[in-house]
Amino acid sequence: MKTKRKSYLTAVCALFSFLCAAAALAGAAMAQQQASGPDNATAAVSAVKPLIVWYSRAGHSQLVAETLQKQLGCDMDTIASKKDRSFFSIVNEQFLGAEDDQEKCKRDLSAYNAVIIAAPIYFMKLCAPARTFMELNRKALKGKDLYLFVTLGGKLPEGKVTAIKEYGAGLGLNIKGVFFLQIGKQEEFPQRVSEILKTTPLQTAGAK
């Protein structure tokens, strides 16, 4: 009788220990999932790491770059042109093939997987500083997603968007988007930039 009772107690103890161990294991697994959940989500979002580079003569493209930077919370730098551009030097660049003279890009482009260029349009063509930047850095830019945010007085016709994309393709670059913003409508830049960003996979972990 005593032996029967003892083995019954042993079985109950064993069952109780088993249940405790199972509960502890389940709790640990849940805690680990909760801890790793947000990190995984952040890793997925922060996998997009864009750099903004800009050239601006009169400030509009700079404003576009700063608006983008505010909304994306990413790194930004200038396209450091050494030229003091006049109307005639722009004509020379846009029609006669003159190139920009610019300082070497200070950023390590390999640290970014997307590059956004903000720059003006002159005579319906992308300005020389942006073109020269792509040419000088084409090896480092290869394989990255490029997005161009251009400023101009009017609207950029579809044919000119295609021409810019073809120019990039000629350098072996992947221009995924060309978006334009009209000068004179600066107060609309934040809204326009926000709308454009909704259609691109550029949102970062630091995005606001």
Ligand SMILES: Cc1cc2nc3c(=O)[nH]c(=O)nc-3n(C[C@H](O)[C@H](O)[C@H](O)COP(=O)(O)O)c2cc1C
């Ligand atoms: C020489 C020159 C040519 C221009 N050509 C055009 C043009 O073909 N179409 C257009 O809509 N705006 C044109 N613009 C307006 C520029 O695109 C506008 O001033 C530019 O977006 C200003 O950029 P920024 O303020 O960043 O320097 C031209 C401006 C200059 C100075």
